[in-house]
Amino acid sequence: MSSVPTSVMEQLDTQKIGYQIASAKFPPGSGRRVRATILQDNLGQLQALLPADRLLDVRLVNEILGRELKATRQKDLQPLFDKYKLQNIPALPKLAGMPTIVDASLLQTDSLLLASGSLGEVLAVSTADFKLAMNDAEIGDISMPLKADALGDDVLAITQSVQSFTKRRVEQRLEETLELPSLPETAQRIINLRVDPNADISDLASIVEMDPSLAAQVVSWASSPYYSAPGKIKSIHDAIVRVLGFDMVLNLALGLALGKTLNMPQDGPFGSTHYWHQSVFTAAMVEALVTKIPREHRPGFGMSYLSGLLSNFGTLVMAEVFSPHYSDICRLQEANPHIPYQAIDRHVLDVSRDQLSAWLMDLWNMPPEVVAALRLQGMPQAEDDQIAYAQLVYLARALLCQENLIHGPALNVDDSLLDALHLKRDQVEEAVESIAESKDELLSIVKELC
Known part of the structure; x- marks a missing residue:
């Protein structure tokens, strides 16, 4: 049984869009995936439709429309999700009567895979039907390709x-x-201790205790309900011996010291x-x-x-x-x-x-x-x-x-x-x-x- 919201299928039927419901993980054919983003300003909300593998540049949208749109916060989208029983934003033009802007690159392919309102399913439609549903939607170049990461210099x-x-x-x-x-002194001491084959609990405790704030955080960590330590943790030595262990305290202290840098x-x-x-x-x-x-x-x-x-x-x-x-x-x-x-x-x-x-x-x-x-x-x-x-x-x-x-x-x-x-x-x-x-x-x- 399909999990596509009834409200979405009703809109498809009203707009006379031919569609096929397909698995989001294993969609049919080579259709380009389409996602939707809701933007808003003091004039109201607007829907942007673009390829799922491209980056929406809100500045380009604002240049085309002469507005000051920003992404809508999730809490402000919740009424829409609740009203139409949505898990994501359907990539349907004129969703909930909102004005729509469509990235021009979507119209250069034969078929599309639209976000359906269900996380597990997409809607396979022809681009020709999609164009008919666009009605008076704005068309423009509103997205940018992503740059792939690669190992190098x-x-x-x-x-x-x-x-x-x-x-x-x-x-x-x-x-x-x-x-x-530069690397904090406490962190440098801990790194040096790591490679010292003769280092012991006292060495680590003395380094951590030199930084009162760090020592308090380590003791608080060891005392937390997450570790369920019996009795009260009174010192770094306690934290090492009774709860966390040498290796854990060494790396915890190092991470906390760097996080404060x-x-x-x-x-x-x-x-x-x-x-x-x-x-x-x-x-x-x-x-x-x-x-x-x-x-x-x-x-x-x-x-x-x-x-x-x-x-x-x-x-x-x-x-x-x-x-x-x-x-x-x-x-x-x-x-x-x-x-x-x-x-x-x-x-x-x-x-x-x-x-x-x-x-x-x-x-x-x-x-x-x-x-x-x-x-x-x-x-x-x-x-x-x-x-x-x-x-x-x-x-x-x-x-x-x-x-x-x-x-x-x-x-x-x-x-x-x-x-x-x-x-x-x-x-x-x-x-x-x-x-x-x-x-x-x-x-x-x-x-x-x-």
Whole structure:
């Protein structure tokens, strides 16, 4: 039985559009997928229809229409979703009587696959029928192609982006140009401790205790209901011995120290997840997944956890380095919530926050596992000796988005990724269930960090 809303099928029949209901995962033929975005200003709402593989540029829409439209917040769309029983926005012209603007590129193909209002199904229609339904819709070039990521010389890519950004040739060394802070002393001490074969609990405790704020956060973490530690945690030594363990505290302290290095951005896409919320939940999901991997194939636990904790560090770097353009990136994310942030970063700046954060981690002599995790987290099929850490972060974020535990576009999770990590579907489901059940406990940790 179809899950396409009755209201959508009634509109199709009224507009006399011939259609076929098909699986969104296995659609028929070679039709181009079409998505819809609702924009609004003080004149009201407007619907934009464009290819699902392109980026909606709201500035182009405003230039054509002479308006000041912005993406509509999810809370303002809820009445529409409730009234018509929608799971997504149907890509039907004149939806709910709204004026419509259609990207011109849609009319250059023979068939289209329209978002149907159901996440599991699409509507296969001919472009000829689609044109008939457009009626008095505006037509214009309102979208841009996405730039694919590729492995290469990241320092060169970042340098070229900075040159373009500043409108002048930058002759200083990259780290001078970006004016980023040096590695915090606490983080440097922890990194040095990592490679010291004689390091013990007392050494780690003494380093963490030198930073009262960091020490308080680690103790609070260990004391949280998430770890259900018996009795009161009174010191870093307690946190290490009784609850978290040496490796966990070492990597936790390192992640927390680095997270405090840069300022939290004041801007951000509406509906976005706070930095520490995403960090804590991603690290916890990575932790849950790693424990399911057979020991002979399991990546290093500490490095995996640290990779999850630092996975969105690039957002801090991007906001710090390219602050005037970061707002543009946020507005594009609002209008294109289905597009991964990496593609939007490259559209605006020709470089992604993943490239920036990986480069900075490498400059700070962070472990190669973490560098690879940050750089390749959007490229889980890449060839790299440390790809498992990036795959864990990708999988963790995909699962969290599916459960609405963090915000972000839907990411594909196929069997090849699970096979590469030596995970089974039922194990992944168990990991997701454990994090979902611990949501409140994890939020209590986030609250202490915000």
